[in-house]
Structures are given as C-alpha cells and as structure tokens.
Amino acid sequence: MARRAFAPRKSALDDFTDIIGVIPDKDVAEKAKVSPENVRTYRLRRGIPATFRGESLELLQAKEKRRAAKKASTKPVKRNRRKMRRRRNSRLDPYLELLGDIPDRDLADRAGVTPENVRAYRVRRGIPARWRGEGGEAEAVSPGAKKAQVQPQASVPRPAADVNYAYRVVAEVANESREYVVFASNMADAAVLASNKLQKLSSHALLRELTLVGEAL
Numbered sequence: 001m002a003r004r005a006f007a008p009r010k011s012a013l014d015d016f017t018d019i020i021g022v023i024p025d026k027d028v029a030e031k032a033k034v035s036p037e038n039v040r041t042y043r044l045r046r047g048i049p050a051t052f053r054g055e056s057l058e059l060l061q062a063k064e065k066r067r068a069a070k071k072a073s074t075k076p077v078k079r080n081r082r083k084m085r086r087r088r089n090s091r092l093d094p095y096l097e098l099l100g101d102i103p104d105r106d107l108a109d110r111a112g113v114t115p116e117n118v119r120a121y122r123v124r125r126g127i128p129a130r131w132r133g134e135g136g137e138a139e140a141v142s143p144g145a146k147k148a149q150v151q152p153q154a155s156v157p158r159p160a161a162d163v164n165y166a167y168r169v170v171a172e173v174a175n176e177s178r179e180y181v182v183f184a185s186n187m188a189d190a191a192v193l194a195s196n197k198l199q200k201l202s203s204h205a206l207l208r209e210l211t212l213v214g215e216a217l
Contacts (some may be wrong), residue, residue: 013042021048092121098207100127101191131188164216169194170209173202183216 013020013032020028025039032039043050049060091111092099098107104118111118128134167190169180182197184190191210198205 011042013039021051024052025050090121092118098195099125100130101188101207101210102195103131103192104129106195131192133186133188165190166213166216167194168209168211168213169198169207170211171198172206172208173198174204177208181213187212 012034013028016028016032019031020039020043025036025043028039029036044060044064047057047060047064049055049057091113092107095107095111099118099122104115104122108115108118122129164183164185167182167184167187169182169190171178171180171194180194180197182190182194184193187210191207194210195207198207
C-alpha cells in the first residue's frame with residue numbers, strides 16, 4: 001500500500017513561513033504563540049532547514065534519510081507463529097491400558113469422571129469399544145495410547161460364540177505382577193471377566209496383558 005503524501009493542515013504558523021528556519025524555533029514560537037516543538041515539527045514536515053544554525057537543505061535531507069533508515073531497522077518484524085496448544089492432563093491418563101477393554105461406565109467409576117468423558121476420550125484416540133465387540137482384535141490404536149497386549153496366536157482359530165477359550169491374564173495386583181487364566185467365548189468377554197475378578201482382588205488392580213492361549217476342552 002502506497003504511503004499517503006503529507007497534506008499540511010491550516011496552521012497558526014502559516015503566517016510565519018518567511019522566518020521559519022531563518023530565526024530560532026523558540027523565537028518563532030513566541031511570535032506565533034505556540035510551543036518550540038510545534039515550530040520544529042512544522043519545519044521538519046515541510047523540509048525547511050534550520051539555516052539559523054548553518055543547516056543546509058542537503059544536510060536536512062540526509063538527516064531525514066538516516067532517521068527513516070534507523071526507524072525501519074528497529075521496527076519489530078511480525079511473525080506468524082502457530083500457537084501450540086498444550087495438552088492438559090486427564091484423570092483418565094493412568095487408565096489408558098484399560099480403555100476399550102472394559103465398559104466406559106466401569107472405567108468412569110474408577111477414574112471419578114462421567115461415562116461420556118470416557119467415551120469422548122476413547123473416540124479421540126481412535127480406540128474401539130472392544131468389550132461390546134466393536135472393531136477387530138488386531139485393530140490399530142492411535143500412537144501414544146497404551147493398550148493391553150491382545151495378541152491371539154496365529155495357529156489358533158478365531159473364537160466362536162459357542163466355544164470357550166482359555167486366556168492368559170497378566171495383571172498388577174498390590175504392586176506385584178501376577179498371572180491368571182480365564183475362560184470366555186471371545187476376547188471382549190474375557191477382558192470384562194478378568195477386570196471384574198481383578199477388582200474383587202483389589203480395587204487398584206490393573207489388567208496389563210490378555211493373550212489367547214487356546215480352545216478349552
């Protein structure tokens with residue numbers, strides 16, 4: 001955008017242009033009944049050199065160029081910086097390993113939040129509700145979300161609804177790592193069953209790993 005040209009307004013100093021720059025600004029101010037700074041500003045805006053102190057027009061123009069260059073070099077540069085939103089800690093962070101493996105309502109009771117909070121927290125991380133058969137057992141979860149290691153053996157067929165399977169459970173109970181076995185018809189039911197039984201052992205028990213072992217006889 002082009003800079004607007006200076007358009008001087010009517011001033012009380014317009015009647016003293018013949019002496020502005022010829023005699024000191026202070027003397028002109030006394031005659032015009034204005035301040036010396038008003039006279040100086042009036043003179044500089046119109047490019048009138050202070051000849052009363054030996055200043056030439058060329059010298060005044062050189063001063064103005066230096067002043068403009070200095071002002072441009074010290075002008076702060078505006079940078080477009082993306083504001084990074086700092087992630088807030090959540091009450092559900094310690095329960096990431098159980099997210100999706102047990103019902104949202106049960107996890108909400110443990111964390112002291114609402115089931116809707118758990119659902120929104122889970123959906124944001126792309127974690128399916130596996131306790132009700134949503135998603136696949138090998139479905140990928142979002143990076144950074146720690147999940148229970150649910151890895152069925154390749155040699156074992158996919159669980160059928162009318163067949164029970166044995167699942168190896170690794171849990172943390174009373175700050176100790178313990179192993180158990182549960183029997184269920186699918187991985188989701190096994191996770192719910194294991195979580196419920198662990199809660200009876202200790203309210204702070206955590207399900208760490210759930211692995212399909214094989215078909216129960």
